[in-house]
Amino acid sequence: MRYTLIGPDGRPYPSPVPGTLGGHRGARLYGRLDCPSALRTIARGGYVRHRVFFADAGTAVTAGYRPCAVCLPEAYREWRAGTVGPARPEPVELARVVELVQGARTVVVGHGRDAGTTVEAFLEAWEGTVLAVVDWPETAASWLRQARRFVAGEPDAWVVAGAARGWAGMSERLRRSTDWEPSRTYGFGSTAAAVTMAPPGTLEGMRGADQDGNVWRIGRNVIFRETS
Numbered sequence: 347m348r349y350t351l352i353g354p355d356g357r358p359y360p361s362p363v364p365g366t367l368g369g370h371r372g373a374r375l376y377g378r379l380d381c382p383s384a385l386r387t388i389a390r391g392g393y394v395r396h397r398v399f400f401a402d403a404g405t406a407v408t409a410g411y412r413p414c415a416v417c418l419p420e421a422y423r424e425w426r427a428g429t430v431g432p433a434r435p436e437p438v439e440l441a442r443v444v445e446l447v448q449g450a451r452t453v454v455v456g457h458g459r460d461a462g463t464t465v466e467a468f469l470e471a472w473e474g475t476v477l478a479v480v481d482w483p484e485t486a487a488s489w490l491r492q493a494r495r496f497v498a499g500e501p502d503a504w505v506v507a508g509a510a511r512g513w514a515g516m517s518e519r520l521r522r523s524t525d526w527e528p529s530r531t532y533g534f535g536s537t538a539a540a541v542t543m544a545p546p547g548t549l550e551g552m553r554g555a556d557q558d559g560n561v562w563r564i565g566r567n568v569i570f571r572e573t574s
Contacts, residue, residue: 352398354408365399369411372396372455372479373465376406377414383470384414392469392476412462416470434467435507435534438559443505444471446532446553446561450502456480456492456516458508464534465507477501484512489519497524504531514543521548528552528564538562538569 351361352369368384369376370393377384387393400406403413403421413421415434434440447453452475457465459481469476477499482492493516496504504526506513513533517540520526529551538556541549546567553563561572 349399352400352405352409354405356409358398361401363401365401367400367403367406369398369400369406370396370466370469370479371398372481373469374411374462374481375414375466376400376403376411377417381414381417383416387469387476390473390475392474395477396479415463415466434463436557436559439535439555439557440467440471442555442559442561443468443532443534446555447472447474447503447505450474450530452477452499452501453503453505454478454480454496454499454501456482456496456504456506456508458512459483461508461534461536468505468507472505482508482512482516484509484515486515489516490523492516493519493524493526496520497526502530506531506533506537508536510536510539510543513537514540514548517548518544521545535562538564541567541569 349361349364350358351365353359367376368379384393412425415422454477455465455468465479478495480492480495482489528549531552533552533554535554535556538554541564549564550566551564553561555561563570
C-alpha cells in the first residue's frame with residue numbers, strides 16, 4: 347500500500363509507510379492522529395478534504411505547519427513562545443461568532459495568513475460542516491483565485507478572520523467577480539475595520555463580534571455596534 351505524505355517543501359509525495367501525524371492544510375496546523383478536536387470535526391463531516399499527513403513533527407514544522415494547541419499543548423506553548431503572531435480569540439468573541447452562525451449547516455472559512463489560530467478555535471467550536479478553508483495574502487494582484495475558491499460549494503454562510511487590509515482587498519474582488527453575499531458573512535473583530543478600506547457598500551450587511559462579545563453590523567460605510 348502507498349501513502350501520500352507532505353514533505354518539508356510542503357508538497358505531497360508517495361510513501362510506503364503511513365504518517366505519524368495528521369494536519370489541516372487550510373489552518374496550517376498538525377497534531378496527533380487521535381487528536382480529539384480533529385476526530386470530532388471529522389465525525390461531523392468536516393476537515394477531511396483538507397487532511398494531510400506527515401512522517402514526523404520536524405517535517406511538519408519545516409513545511410510551515412504549527413503544533414495543535416489541543417493534542418500537543420507543550421509543543422504549542424513552545425511554538426507560541428518563539429512566534430510573534432495573533433493569539434486565539436477571546437472566548438466571548440468566539441462564542442458570539444459561533445452563535446451568529448448557528449443557523450447555517452455548511453460554511454466556508456476564510457482568513458488572512460496571520461489568523462490560523464482564530465480559524466483553529468472556530469473549527470473546534472462549530473458543529474456544522476466546513477466545506478473549505480481558504481486563506482489569502484494581505485496584498486495580491488487580484489485575489490481572484492482565492493475568491494473563486496471562497497464561493498465554491500455554495501455554503502450557507504461564510505466566516506472570516508484576519509487583518510482588515512487583506513479582507514478589504516478580498517471582499518472587493520468577491521463583490522466584483524462572484525455571487526458572494528456579505529449578508530451571509532460573519533467575522534471576528536479585526537475584520538470589521540475593512541469597511542474603511544473597501545469601496546462603499548462592499549461589506550454592507552456583514553455581521554460579527556468584537557473582543558468583548560458585542561455584535562457589530564456593517565452598513566454602507568459605517569459600523570453599527572450592539573452592546574450585550
